[in-house]
Amino acid sequence: MVTIKDIAKAAGVSVTTVSRALNGYDDVNAVTRQKIKDIAQEFGYSPNMAARSLISKKTKTLGLLLSNVTRASSKDNIAFEILCGMNDRSGELDYDLVLFSTTPQKQKIKSYKTLCQERGVDGVIIMGIRLDDEYLKEVVSSQIPCVLIDIPLEGPNVGYVTSDNVGGANRAVSYLLEAGHRKIGVINGHSQADVSVQRLSGYKQALERFGLPFDESLVMDGSFSEAGAKEAVYRLLAQQPDITALFCISDLMALGALQAVRGLGLQVPGQISVVGFDNIDVTAYCSPALTTVNQNKYEMGYQAAQMLIDLLEGRKVSHRLMLDTELIVRESVSPR
Numbered sequence: 001m002v003t004i005k006d007i008a009k010a011a012g013v014s015v016t017t018v019s020r021a022l023n024g025y026d027d028v029n030a031v032t033r034q035k036i037k038d039i040a041q042e043f044g045y046s047p048n049m050a051a052r053s054l055i056s057k058k059t060k061t062l063g064l065l066l067s068n069v070t071r072a073s074s075k076d077n078i079a080f081e082i083l084c085g086m087n088d089r090s091g092e093l094d095y096d097l098v099l100f101s102t103t104p105q106k107q108k109i110k111s112y113k114t115l116c117q118e119r120g121v122d123g124v125i126i127m128g129i130r131l132d133d134e135y136l137k138e139v140v141s142s143q144i145p146c147v148l149i150d151i152p153l154e155g156p157n158v159g160y161v162t163s164d165n166v167g168g169a170n171r172a173v174s175y176l177l178e179a180g181h182r183k184i185g186v187i188n189g190h191s192q193a194d195v196s197v198q199r200l201s202g203y204k205q206a207l208e209r210f211g212l213p214f215d216e217s218l219v220m221d222g223s224f225s226e227a228g229a230k231e232a233v234y235r236l237l238a239q240q241p242d243i244t245a246l247f248c249i250s251d252l253m254a255l256g257a258l259q260a261v262r263g264l265g266l267q268v269p270g271q272i273s274v275v276g277f278d279n280i281d282v283t284a285y286c287s288p289a290l291t292t293v294n295q296n297k298y299e300m301g302y303q304a305a306q307m308l309i310d311l312l313e314g315r316k317v318s319h320r321l322m323l324d325t326e327l328i329v330r331e332s333v334s335p336r
Contacts, residue, residue, distance in 0.1 A: 123147070124139070146308070147159045184244070245275070
């Protein structure tokens with residue numbers, strides 16, 4: 001195995017000079033630096049990352065921690081797109097990305113802090129974790145730098161990235177109200193997801209702007225799943241048969257809502273209009289194509305990786321980033 005001692009001997013310089021040249025320090029003469037790089041390439045030298053991390057106390061590795069419920073369905077590409085953004089940015093900045101997931105069974109044995117320490121990551125990005133998770137506060141209060149996705153916690157070593165969930169929901173529900181709908185049901189996720197809280201707030205803001213009261217009986221939780229949403233729509237329409245539109249706070253639940261409406265012998269959008277949130281790929285191809293709110297999932301992951309690396313490298317950075325959303329109008333809404 002070629003070492004920097006071999007390169008130093010061939011170049012006629014000290015080991016320190018070789019180390020500094022290969023690590024990008026600008027106090028090495030440009031001609032000498034290039035000579036060292038040429039010899040390293042000729043010898044097929046590659047750095048020993050384990051040895052380097054022992055010296056620097058850094059592994060140049062980011063962790064991505066997600067729960068086993070983040071990917072609720074093969075139709076839901078949100079986690080994949082976020083992961084692609086993280087992977088691209090971490091790679092561009094010469095960091096590796098390690099994915100590790102957790103389950104309720106694992107949590108009984110190891111906390112998130114322990115998982116991060118065992119994997120030896122410099123910092124961690126966390127997504128898909130409930131707000132009431134007992135281990136969440138432990139990891140964000142530790143010395144491990146972390147960036148949260150859709151979890152609004154901040155601290156000296158903590159930042160978070162999210163979408164404009166309130167504004168996006170407001171635009172979606174306003175679109176239904178402008179189309180003449182006045183009794184709009186909501187298929188929410190659950191109370192321990194910040195996006196559920198924020199998107200419901202956007203729904204309330206739209207109602208208020210149109211002078212309509214909020215009716216809690218029009219809201220049902222669908223647990224962010226197709227099956228959960230389908231069951232919730234059956235219950236909601238049995239109790240409130242004069243609903244003319246449904247706002248589902250995730251596209252996956254909107255797909256379940258479409259199934260339930262059809263199961264009741266009703267037509268979308270002729271009798272009930274449906275709007276989703278996320279703009280997952282399948283929504284452009286279902287029938288009818290779903291009107292939804294687009295959030296830039298790739299950019300969310302890209303910016304989360306950037307924020308974490310900024311924290312790790314000591315740069316001044318805002319610990320909170322909110323990305324814009326956009327209403328995508330398709331075929332699942334008709335006027336009343």
